[in-house]
Amino acid sequence: MSRINSFEEYQQVYKDSINDPEKFWEEQAEQFVWKKKWDKVLDWNFTEPKIEWFKGGKLNITENCLDRHLEKRGDQVAYYWEPNEPGEKAIELTYTQLHEQVCKFANVLKSNGAKKGDRICIYMPMVPELAIAVLACARIGAIHSVVFGGFSASAVAGRIQDCQCNVVITSDGAYRGGKVIPMKDVIDEALETCPSVQKVIVTVRTQTAVKILEGRDVLWADEMKNASDECIAEPMDAEDMLFILYTSGSTGKPKGVVHTCGGYMVYTHYTFENVFQYRSPEPSPVLPEGKRGVPGYYTTNATLFKLISKHAKRMRDNPTPAENMLWNSLKSHKAGYHIRRQHIIGKFIVDFVCLERKVVIEVDGDIHDHQIEEDAQRTAFLNEEGFEVIRFRNEDVYEDVHFISLKIESILDSRKSYDIGDNSLPPGEGRGGVLSNSKPKLNENKNKIIGDNSLPSREGRGGVFWCTADIGWITGHSYIVYAPLLA
Secondary structure, eight states: OOOOOSHHHHHHHHHHHHHOHHHHHHHHHTTSOOSBOOSEEEEEETTTTEEEEEETOEEOHHHHHTGGGHHHHTTSEEEEEOOSSTTSOOEEEEHHHHHHHHHHHHHHHHHTTOOTTOEEEEEOOSSHHHHHHHHHHHHHTOEEEEOOTTOOHHHHHHHHHHHTOSEEEEESOEEETTEEEOHHHHHHHHGGGOTTOOEEEEEOSSOOOOOOOTTTEEEHHHHHHTOOSOOOOOOEETTSEEEEEEOOOTTSSOOEEEEEHHHHHHHHHHHHHHHSOOOOSSOEEEEEEOGGGOEEEEESOHHHHHHHHHHHHHHHHSOOHHHHHHHHHHHHHOOSOOOEEEEEETTEEEEEEETTTTEEEEEEOGGGGGOHHHHHHHHHHHHHTTOEEEEEEHHHHHHOHHHHHHHHHHHHHHTTOOBTTOTTSOOSTTOEEEOOOSSOOTTOOEEEOOSOOOSOOTTOTTOOEEETTOEEEEOTTSOEEEEOOOO
């Protein structure tokens, strides 16, 4: 797909879409997975009116949303759920995990009597199960109708009656404005006038006590326990109904707007990529520029950055005592490097980073003793992106924050790859970097410190030896200031 990058490009693309819409939209549709290619791109009659897209084509939209990404992007996050309450844990689902959940719930729907062509009402809060339910309906060819979770029982009933739903998916309750909304109670009242509904599937969100009508109501979690995670996608005609979305009803009876499988898939994908300027989540810098031409934000994509930037800001506003102490010390040193705190890199928020030297500084509390594997994965990702990761314990910072700051400055200097033994460098204050011999030999890995022996070394505080590849720099008095790299 050719993404629009300027107003001039937009004008040309718009002209192409008007002059030859069949050719234009056929080019967009070619990138998707089709079980059978269309016989005709567009058949329209504005007199009736009647418009058909990709007539004769066969597909299932969930294979395009999920299955085609499993081989190369299976471990990549496909869905981010950010809770409204700051204290509640966010949820991430990879393509593999989301595919598994969708297939399992698709089988739950089938075991509860749902089939291709059935209409299913979804009356739920904004939770991951909502997205799973929508995709599961599409997986089996059922037509979903999402109803706003704030509507009354009579408003829900009217929509169920209009499209004759036989299944309802709902929740025990929802949170709104600090209050609990009893969603299941609303459904119970609505279904008093909806005889078409045979099954109600209930997920738990608020731990609200609900009535379970035997033979009709089942719990989401119970049904998912033994459901298979394999579900073959139902072949759908491009003009088969995908979902029905009702108007608000503010000017009269709500009207059901039908969206079909093929045209909806192609059009929404194209407009999403261009309206939101979405980029495939491959690691890439996201500008604007920071100081010295260094990217201001380094993340996998702009969409992810927006999702977690608020969390990063909360962390900046509420640092741990050790982070705050180190931050104030680094600011006071003014070593000439621009250091950012609680900065987004990929899907991670690092404690501190110097982008121009590509050095990440992490300050770890006791919790890191219990997430060794997660930290290793995080470090591996950062290393792959070219970042050096330096870790300190909270206790290190509390004991001597000044020395930790000096060590960080030394490491940043060392990324210049200077060699103190290199006489081609300018003499005097500021000359420094990685300590090494000009011609290193076996067993010559220790060298005498010039001058100041009061600083700690690998031999203990007050020692006088440093090791090759440790960090040091020359002061105005020709002393080597020593800061050993962490083991």
